[in-house]
Amino acid sequence: MRIVFAGTPEVAVPALNALAESGHELVGVVTRPDAPAGRGRKLVASPVAQRAEELGVPVLKPEHPRDPEFQEQLKALRPDCCPVVAYGALLPQSALDIPEHGWVNLHFSCLPAWRGAAPVQHSIWAGDEVTGATTFRIVKALDAGPTFGVMTERIRPTDTAGDLLERLAEGGAGLLVATLDGIEDGSLVAREQPEDGVSFAPKILVEDARIDWTLPAVQIDRQVRACTPGPGAWTTFEGERFKIAPVTLLDADGDEAPALAPGTLEVRKNAVLVGTGTTAVRLGEVKAFGKKQMQAADWARGTRVETGAVLGAE
Incomplete structure (x- = not known):
């Protein structure tokens, strides 16, 4: 043809x-x-x-x-x-x-x-x-x-x-x-779609990609992955937009997942954890306002972020 x-x-x-x-x-x-x-x-x-x-x-x-x-x-x-x-x-x-x-x-x-x-x-x-x-x-x-x-x-x-x-x-x-x-x-004939099972997928806007840290960790993980690479999941830190790359879910029964309030950070030597509505997640790469994208631990070390700091606070 x-x-x-x-x-x-x-x-x-x-x-x-x-x-x-x-x-x-x-x-x-x-x-x-x-x-x-x-x-x-x-x-x-x-x-x-x-x-x-x-x-x-x-x-x-x-x-x-x-x-x-x-x-x-x-x-x-x-x-x-x-x-x-x-x-x-x-x-x-x-x-x-x-x-x-x-x-x-x-x-x-x-x-x-x-x-x-x-x-x-x-x-x-x-x-x-x-x-x-x-x-x-x-x-x-x-x-x-x-x-x-x-x-x-x-x-x-x-x-x-x-x-x-x-x-x-x-x-x-x-x-x-x-x-x-x-x-x-002529071997293919188009078939009408079934009426059952219809769902819609509108364009995801920047405002849709903002993270609500009170949601369960699994839901936040899905949101961040769905918004990567575009439009990019984000939150705020000290009043500025703070971009989040995919996070890592932690074992709720292990020592790795401390009890943290939603959005609250725990800064470790080689990792940064953040609380959600369920268990904490480990941040991967982040991009602070005016900075390059980098590993969360490097960002925390370079900007002297301490445990207890909060993401998403207005």
Whole structure:
């Protein structure tokens, strides 16, 4: 089939690579416009655009896919199908109708669970043991189109959203190619999603990532891992924002887990513990305001933080 791929961030690049190496004819790539990045705020092409240029594939960067000029350019490419991974813009029906086989999205959850912008983060935060990726035909309703295929992936106890998304991006790339193969030879038929089991995964905002130290340790651990690398879990220390990388859960029955009030620190020679609503956790890397990210013990030593100091106090 003639295909036009749509995607924007780094997580979409494995799928682009897989499609470029497949038996399908990659005739174009659609991505978001160049965006400011870095200290100089210079316009930078998306990771997908950069990779497409390396592959020598024409790149379209519409301000919005409803733009008539873009839709004419897409029609001129005569795609049979448009595979999508994390493109980042809503597609109007006029664009969805252009390819004969529609737009086929690779979504990083086992639909109908976790429809929305942040399925991987929400699956970790909720404590799911298994997640996956699903291919489906895009319709007007959010992630509600009929599905073609699914893969599953176990969520490991220390997985961050970044870790899990990297594995799903690699595994999902193969699923997307297999889906296009099945559409082309007629062996795959899309099936409507069940009405039961629908859940939603809206984008996680910075304010959502603030830690409430009165919550149980397990819940805080999941929150921090779900918010890593973005938007980044945080609390406050001495009135300034204080970023928290993944923490370590401690054995409630061992000597390692002292009874600490929520947010209260215990500073040891090579570790810093903090109290939660249940057992204490050990901090990993932290980033104090105006400082580089470093191990919590190094931060405590360098800033002379003592036992009894409190995180999250206003």
